[in-house]
Amino acid sequence: QVQLVESGGRLVQAGGSLRLSCATSGRTFSSYVMAWFRQAPGKEREFVATITWNRGRTYYADSVKGRFTIDRDNAENMVYLQMNSLKPEDTAVYYCAARPAQLGVVLSPAGYDLWGQGTQVTVSS
Numbered sequence: 001q002v003q004l005v006e007s008g009g010r011l012v013q014a015g016g017s018l019r020l021s022c023a024t025s026g027r028t029f030s031s032y033v034m035a036w037f038r039q040a041p042g043k044e045r046e047f048v049a050t051i052t053w054n055r056g057r058t059y060y061a062d063s064v065k066g067r068f069t070i071d072r073d074n075a076e077n078m079v080y081l082q083m084n085s086l087k088p089e090d091t092a093v094y095y096c097a098a099r100p101a102q103l104g105v106v107l108s109p110a111g112y113d114l115w116g117q118g119t120q121v122t123v124s125s
Helices: none
Strands: 004-008 009-014 018-025 032-039 046-051 059-060 068-073 078-083 091-101 119-124
Touching: 004 032, 018 032, 018 119, 032 068, 032 078, 046 068, 046 078, 059 068, 068 091
Parallel strands: 009 119
Antiparallel strands: 004 018, 018 078, 032 046, 032 091, 046 059, 068 078, 091 119
8 A cells, every 4th residue: 555645835926836746655656657636726636647657658737738747756755746837727735646557547536546635836926
């Protein structure tokens, strides 16, 4: 079982950058697909980015493509989300999620059953 703890969220001005981190515990971290989702007030949780177990493939939501980068360090059991050129519409609670690699990549939150507690990102205009 993998446990997930996000950090790095804070208030930032539009145009700024943040790096979110997701610390994981468990000996099988490298066998999981990892993803970031976000949820703004009054909205459904939405996909942001995902990365395969060996960093071979990444996928991004159209709204963040070219601005956000997902990466992972299997030796350190960490997942990162580098967010650049932040916009007020990026304001949300950001969640780290995990899915067994043998099940493949999905972009729906329903496909993930391991979640962190979330970290708040607020982008001011």
